[in-house]
Amino acid sequence: DGGITQSPKYLFRKEGQNVTLSCEQNLNHDAMYWYRQDPGQGLRLIYYSQIVNDFQKGDIAEGYSVSREKKESFPLTVTSAQKNPTAFYLCASNQIRVNTEAFFGQGTRLTVV
Amino acid sequence: GENVEQHPSTLSVQEGDSAVIKCTYSDSASNYFPWYKQELGKRPQLIIDIRSNVGEKKDQRIAVTLNKTAKHFSLHITETQPEDSAVYFCAATRQGAQKLVFGQGTRLTINP
Numbered sequence: 001d002g003g004i005t006q007s008p009k010y011l012f013r014k015e016g017q018n019v020t021l022s023c024e025q026n027l028n029h030d031a032m033y034w035y036r037q038d039p040g041q042g043l044r045l046i047y048y049s050q051i052v053n054d055f056q057k058g059d060i061a062e063g064y065s066v067s068r069e070k071k072e073s074f075p076l077t078v079t080s081a082q083k084n085p086t087a088f089y090l091c092a093s094n095q096i097r098v099n100t101e102a103f104f105g106q107g108t109r110l111t112v113v
Numbered sequence: 114g115e116n117v118e119q120h121p122s123t124l125s126v127q128e129g130d131s132a133v134i135k136c137t138y139s140d141s142a143s144n145y146f147p148w149y150k151q152e153l154g155k156r157p158q159l160i161i162d163i164r165s166n167v168g169e170k171k172d173q174r175i176a177v178t179l180n181k182t183a184k185h186f187s188l189h190i191t192e193t194q195p196e197d198s199a200v201y202f203c204a205a206t207r208q209g210a211q212k213l214v215f216g217q218g219t220r221l222t223i224n225p
Binding site for chain 1: 144145149155157158159162164202204206207208209210215216217218220
């Protein structure tokens with residue numbers, strides 16, 4: 001599975017609730033990313049992190065938060081401030097310093113009910 | 114920062130014909146250009162990549178060409194098959210860059 005795992009695969013959330021998506025990698029990659037993908041659309045960058053305890057906003061960070069307390073883990077919280085959270089969320093990692101391929105998790109499909 | 118434009122957004126070809134997807138990038142310092150394939154409901158996976166020290170790379174029915182002067186690179190799929198139907202993403206980055214930048218994606222449909 002490329003050494004990067006997302007959980008859960010499917011997630012249902014009630015409006016007004018925060019929810020956290022998990023992403024773990026055992027590839028020793030420094031960089032980790034969160035993307036949002038809507039039906040028929042491309043990959044939109046939410047947040048990324050190059051190093052532990054540091055992360056940067058991507059193109060659509062509003063309504064989301066992340067943490068990077070460990071190199072292996074980069075959880076994404078979808079807050080109640082995100083107006084349209086229903087989407088497919090992909091986590092990825094790579095080694096930017098040496099330009100290696102990015103590995104993706106299997107994705108989490110979040111549905112607001 | 115880097116900006117990657119990908120065309121076309123959708124492409125439909127007859128089985129057995131060739132398909133070409135093109136990407137342009139803005140940062141002349143970019144030196145790594147991967148291509149990813151995403152089948153329906155699945156994760157994107159690397160299918161081929163090229164570095165700036167070569168102009169072309171081939172792997173069976175797929176090939177990638179790079180024109181550093183014009184800052185564009187292309188994916189070529191020959192003898193297309195139904196299983197080639199997917200969304201394809203190009204990307205560009207350079208050593209020391211903060212992030213990998215993706216194109217908008219191309220939905221390729223192979224018609225039997």
